[in-house]
Amino acid sequence: MLSSSITPFIFKNNFYHVKRDDLLKPFEGNKARKFYYFLKRDFPEIKRVISFGSNQSNAMYSLSKLCKIKGWEFIYYTNHIPLFLKRSPHGNYLGALKNGMKIIEIDLKGDDLRNFILSLKDKNTLIIEEGGRIKKSEEGIKILADEINEYCLKNNLKVFLPSGTGTTAYFLAKHLDVEVITTPCVGDSEYLKKQFDMLGRGKIPTILSPKKKYHFGKLYKNLYDLWRELKIAGIEFDLLYDPIGWETLLYYGLRNVLYIHQGGLQGNISMLKRYQRKYN
Numbered sequence: 001m002l003s004s005s006i007t008p009f010i011f012k013n014n015f016y017h018v019k020r021d022d023l024l025k026p027f028e029g030n031k032a033r034k035f036y037y038f039l040k041r042d043f044p045e046i047k048r049v050i051s052f053g054s055n056q057s058n059a060m061y062s063l064s065k066l067c068k069i070k071g072w073e074f075i076y077y078t079n080h081i082p083l084f085l086k087r088s089p090h091g092n093y094l095g096a097l098k099n100g101m102k103i104i105e106i107d108l109k110g111d112d113l114r115n116f117i118l119s120l121k122d123k124n125t126l127i128i129e130e131g132g133r134i135k136k137s138e139e140g141i142k143i144l145a146d147e148i149n150e151y152c153l154k155n156n157l158k159v160f161l162p163s164g165t166g167t168t169a170y171f172l173a174k175h176l177d178v179e180v181i182t183t184p185c186v187g188d189s190e191y192l193k194k195q196f197d198m199l200g201r202g203k204i205p206t207i208l209s210p211k212k213k214y215h216f217g218k219l220y221k222n223l224y225d226l227w228r229e230l231k232i233a234g235i236e237f238d239l240l241y242d243p244i245g246w247e248t249l250l251y252y253g254l255r256n257v258l259y260i261h262q263g264g265l266q267g268n269i270s271m272l273k274r275y276q277r278k279y280n
């Protein structure tokens with residue numbers, strides 16, 4: 001059910017290895033790894049999944065696919081859906097609606113929203129935390145580690161990937177025999193360290209701060225330009241995390257790297273629309 005290839009990638013005259021988790025089926029990227037636990041097992045009691053987060057989240061789209069495959073109802077809470085998105089749905093939002101998602105706007109944020117969602121738990125309902133930040137992710141991410149461990153040892157490679165909640169990087173570091181390096185794209189290095197603490201003790205990834213401070217989800221011309229250069233070099237990456245990841249990699253001059261492509265291409269549709277509107 002899981003397993004993707006590793007491809008060579010030459011960028012700015014340097015040679016990289018890229019793990020193509022963006023090509024995984026039936027759903028792609030690190031969310032496929034995170035939700036593998038649920039895909040693989042039968043849950044006779046479960047009738048629905050409830051989750052929450054932003055209206056264009058990659059996790060939301062992947063969960064909609066999981067629920068479609070499983071025949072589960074999918075209810076998703078978000079605190080705002082802009083009018084233009086309601087009028088012309090696109091990207092992850094459209095994809096998830098097509099898969100049957102019921103989306104509900106709610107006037108709660110942060111811990112209040114999270115506590116409200118957690119209170120909806122019953123024996124027929126699976127609650128999935130924002131972005132798939134769940135310990136159950138470990139099973140699928142360990143499979144990813146098993147797929148690349150030997151390859152990295154043989155080729156003397158470090159593993160690099162950009163982080164949101166840090167769940168993927170954390171469990172990779174736990175199960176790999178080589179160094180895992182990451183950079184925070186949501187919040188700063190301190191935030192990411194806290195995320196690692198919440199997931200457990202033991203070996204944690206090396207954290208490199210991005211070259212500049214970025215606000216997650218905001219548009220930055222330099223990040224778009226880098227994304228385009230990467231695409232022209234032969235691989236389409238995601239627009240939220242990967243440009244920050246690649247900028248960090250280049251900034252610190254990291255060599256002998258296996259870069260994990262964590263998917264997210266469905267989300268590029270909405271990011272590209274926003275970039276077009278802003279910069280034409």
Ligand SMILES: *Cc1c(COP(=O)(O)O)cnc(C)c1O
Pocket residue numbers: 029030031058059131162163164165166167168169238241242262263264
């Ligand atoms: C969800 C996601 C991430 C962040 O993963 P974490 O495990 O939360 O760090 C990175 N890249 C892409 C494309 C994603 O969809």
